[in-house]
Amino acid sequence: MSIADNIKRVQDRIDDACAKANRDPFEIILVAVSKQKSVDDIVSAVEAGIQHIGENRVEEGAGKIAPVQARLQDPLTWHMVGHVQSRKAKQVIQHFDMVQSVDSLRLAKRFSRLAGESDRRLAALLEINVSGEASKQGFAGYNWYQEASVKERLWNELGELLQLPHLDIHGLMTMAPFNAEAGTIRRVFADLVALRDELQHSLGVSLPELSMGMTDDFELAIAEGSTMIRVGRAIFGDRN
Numbered sequence: 104m105s106i107a108d109n110i111k112r113v114q115d116r117i118d119d120a121c122a123k124a125n126r127d128p129f130e131i132i133l134v135a136v137s138k139q140k141s142v143d144d145i146v147s148a149v150e151a152g153i154q155h156i157g158e159n160r161v162e163e164g165a166g167k168i169a170p171v172q173a174r175l176q177d178p179l180t181w182h183m184v185g186h187v188q189s190r191k192a193k194q195v196i197q198h199f200d201m202v203q204s205v206d207s208l209r210l211a212k213r214f215s216r217l218a219g220e221s222d223r224r225l226a227a228l229l230e231i232n233v234s235g236e237a238s239k240q241g242f243a244g245y246n247w248y249q250e251a252s253v254k255e256r257l258w259n260e261l262g263e264l265l266q267l268p269h270l271d272i273h274g275l276m277t278m279a280p281f282n283a284e285a286g287t288i289r290r291v292f293a294d295l296v297a298l299r300d301e302l303q304h305s306l307g308v309s310l311p312e313l314s315m316g317m318t319d320d321f322e323l324a325i326a327e328g329s330t331m332i333r334v335g336r337a338i339f340g341d342r343n
């Protein structure tokens with residue numbers, strides 16, 4: 104299967120999931136996650152219609168942006184989707200259009216300060232660890248609606264974060280557990296949507312984007328209200 108064929112299949116899956124959920128496929132942004140994949144592969148994906156590219160490592164991603172853009176007419180939108188170490192925050196600001204993986208108040212403050220120094224604003228999503236797995240990054244959000252201490256901490260941290268002057272927070276991002284049952288995965292996505300709704304309501308902010316859903320679970324995410332799916336293997340094939 105070529106990358107173009109794969110993208111057609113992914114688009115068909117998006118269309119089917121949207122039809123079932125009574126949603127418009129144009130509401131869903133498809134971010135092709137090209138980690139470990141070549142510049143040629145990314146260009147092939149763009150030729151087949153992709154406009155958003157995600158990378159999970161700062162240096163690897165930053166190194167591909169210039170050679171990909173040199174072969175294209177129009178700028179793509181580049182998303183950083185992996186954990187960012189604070190010493191690499193500056194590179195993210197220099198190279199990427201959006202960071203989806205703001206996972207601590209400390210990192211957010213650093214991004215805001217560095218963006219201000221570069222005279223720009225940084226588009227960002229806040230990564231929430233809704234599943235509660237220790238292996239996952241993000242603000243602790245497991246059981247946020249039942250655990251008063253979890254909610255209080257989230258509200259304190261996110262309340263402060265949302266005031267930072269040089270960040271534009273567009274919404275939330277999460278990752279579902281791997282190899283879990285569909286019901287468990289849906290619950291994680293539904294919890295993120297409920298958190299977004301409650302934050303909007305109580306803090307008076309607008310958080311329209313919900314980045315959730317990957318190769319194995321994006322239909323479930325679309326059913327729950329995802330606006331952005333991050334798809335790697337279904338587009339580029341398996342990774343090492």
Ligand SMILES: *Cc1c(COP(=O)(O)O)cnc(C)c1O
Nearest residue numbers: 136159184317318333334335336
């Ligand atoms: C790799 C990655 C994806 C894509 O995963 P696939 O299972 O290959 O679709 C999505 N989001 C993040 C944060 C990733 O690191």
